[in-house]
Amino acid sequence: MTALKNDRFLRALLKQPVDVTPVWMMRQAGRYLPEYRASRATAGDFMSLCMNPEFACEVTLQPLDRYPQLDAAILFSDILTIPDAMGQGLYFETGEGPRFKKVVSTLADIEALPIPDPHKDLGYVMDAVSTIRRELNGRVPLIGFSGSPWTLATYMVEGGSSKDFRKTKAMLYDNPQAMHLLLDKLAQSVTSYLNGQIMAGAQAVQIFDTWGGNLSAAAYQEFSLAYMRKIISGLIREHEGRKVPVIMFTKGGGLWLESIADAGADALGLDWTCDLGEARRRVGNQVALQGNMDPTVLYAKPEAIRTEVGRILASYGKGTGHVFNLGHGITPEVNPEHAGAFLRAVHELSAQYHE
Amino acid sequence: MTALKNDRFLRALLKQPVDVTPVWMMRQAGRYLPEYRASRATAGDFMSLCMNPEFACEVTLQPLDRYPQLDAAILFSDILTIPDAMGQGLYFETGEGPRFKKVVSTLADIEALPIPDPHKDLGYVMDAVSTIRRELNGRVPLIGFSGSPWTLATYMVEGGSSKDFRKTKAMLYDNPQAMHLLLDKLAQSVTSYLNGQIMAGAQAVQIFDTWGGNLSAAAYQEFSLAYMRKIISGLIREHEGRKVPVIMFTKGGGLWLESIADAGADALGLDWTCDLGEARRRVGNQVALQGNMDPTVLYAKPEAIRTEVGRILASYGKGTGHVFNLGHGITPEVNPEHAGAFLRAVHELSAQYHE
Secondary structure, rough: OOOOOHHHHHHHHHHOOOOOOOEEOOOOOOOOOOOHHHHHHOOHHHHHHHHHHHHHHHEEEEEEHHHOOOOOOOOOOOHHHHHHHHHHOEEEEEEOEEOOOOOOOOOOHOOOOOOOOHHOOHHHHHHHHHHHHHHHOOOEEEEEEEOOOHHHHHHHHHHEEEOHHHHHHHHHHHHHHHHHHHHHHHHHHHHHHHHHHHHHHOEEEEEEEEEEEEHOOOHHHHHHHHHHHHHHHHHOOOEEOOOOOOOEEEEHHHHHHHHHHHHOOOOOEEOOOOOOOHHHHOOOOOOOOEEEOOOOHHOOOOHHHHHHHHEEEEEEEOOOOEEEEEEEOOOOOOHHHHHHHHHHHHHHHHHHHHH | OOOOOOHHHHHHHOOOOOOOEEOOOOOOOOOOOOHHHHHHHHHOOHHHHHHOOOHOOOOOOHHHOOOOOOOEOOOOOOOOOHHHHHHEEEEEEEOOEEEOOOOOOOOHHHHHHOOOOOHHHOOOHHHHHHHHHHHHOOOOOOOEEEEEEHHHHHHHOOOOOOOOOHHHHHHHHHHHHHHHHHHHHHHHHHHHHHHHHHHHHHOOEEEOOOOHHHHHHHHHHHHHHHHHHHHHHHHEEEOEEEEOHHHHHHHHHHHHHHHHOOOOEEEOOOOOOHHHHHHHHHOOOOOEEEEOOOOHHHHHHHHHHHHHHHHHHHHHOOOOEEEEEEOOOOOOOHHHHHHHHHHHHHHHHHHHHHO
16 A cells, blocks of 8 residues: 555544644535536436446545645545345436435335445445555545434335425334434434445445434434444554544534543534534534535635634644534535635644644 | 503513413514415515504404414514614615615715604604504504614615625624724604604514624624614513513523623524523523524424424523424524414413413
8 A cells, every 4th residue: 555645634633743734625526626527527417427436536536636735635425325225226416416215114115225335235325435545655645424313214104305394203213213213224224335445445424313413302312312322342443554543523503512532533623603612612522523614605715715714723623533524515606716726725824823 | 541451472481380381483474475465466575564553453363363362462573674764775686685775885874874753754664653553452462673783784784684794704804993983873763763663562572693602702793793782771670560671682692691691681583493391501690582483393293393382492591581382583484383383282282381
């Protein structure tokens, strides 16, 4: 394996000293980039792109080629690959987001769900990871990822995106045993999926709990956090002689930071509603923090973006343990030059906090 | 004025002893009720209903007639009456939510906005309040309300609903002076609007900061909370020989409870992501709390609803200072019998906490 030329992302996650605050952007390989839109135009639909390791590699590397400041690459894939591998039939309707041909409604539906084998059933993802890792050639570390069990369950029960998750919540409250069986199967699947990605070359992994923040405080503990804890306890934490850091990101989970910090991850992702300095005081030395600029700040002018980056860096303060990111994925309408101004500002303004 | 036959809602807001925990539901006069849908069918569009005091009174009283457990009535109106009175031209497109004919984009647009006179420009609301108050005849207290300046500003700048408030946020970050002028005008307007409602007979008022929770922690303080604080300092707090409690509800504001509790209101509304017992410990004796069942629990069976009500009551614990409510408005598809089961459970299960 080629030695890593830039490991500041991994070092910050493990709270080791760095020269500047590392930065990457959720959904950095995405529609805001004209080169991505061009690749999409030739590759066909979104799932074809995800399932073709060469294309997945191409778009994963695009933002790195454009922005030399990026300190990590993230596997180009979808969070719903696991339910698809379970036989739910994932497809994308134009302008409608993800949809499933089958919907999970009953205990019998859940009992019938298989646990996918990452190599047999999700081999295209493993191939994408190893292809990207080879092509990165040590430039920056590669992040693997999965959706959290609760987040995957919402799509499987609703049959797609939802505003208030009414079917999933009705199942949770009316039939908690069925919901627990579904979440348990998903936790097993996510564990082996992430371990497969690590063995294929992912140097850190992130669990996206995109919809955990929509649960009540009590339901979050029982139906989302408990299963992420279970996953983390089953992950390979060292590979190729290096630690493999785990990042947990519950969007809207700021109220529950102490318990999330206690679930075994190395770092927590934060959305922008959480003051970074206050979050640091609350979690102490237990975990590193990743985030948390409001992605809509990228609609403002570069000077305003720079001011906001400076404010967030000052809020975190001196020392390592912070990976800069947006508080959610970058949106398609953002001007790529604004993203560049954001990334430059992070490196330029953060050096003073690492002297 | 007729004496109030049931004042347990007002008493709980002021932390005075009560026999059972009072309860009402945000959007209790709404589409989930067949009698409301029937009134809508004859009254025409939504704004015609809001602007007709007799119709507004009729639908305000409908849930009280159906559910004897309701401990408060809330004025039937829309949160966007103030921007409409400023000349923005509010209308409702079927299935699209609220829209404005004019959009606020520049400093000049904001400078041109008038501050509505509640009696001259919003007389239909004042008439609705006095009509409802008369027809209530002392059954339960009447709640008046307004949107918060930040929440109103998002609709005015976006021209309607929005997923990420990109135009409003861009204005906030690029042109904070313009945003402050807009918010200041809105704060002045809301203050005289709520005072008008109080003089017309509202016995408590609630400020709905529906979108404050989408701001960064720092921006929330400067662009939402500061203006609600200003409003509260200008409100009439005693009328007809009784205190007029003020409730502030920032959806998604659970992280900031301490500073919200310090803004001068008598009570805070909470969404369901906030554990009620923990919120009580955090705010101490400073304010009462209102909330906070996940409204989607109403899609579950009555037994499950009852269990969740019991859990929330136990989390708050013994004593006054809690008004039960949902953590957000009741949704159109809820079965009215489930809403009834919810309301009954609150009174039946809460008596033990008030002995």
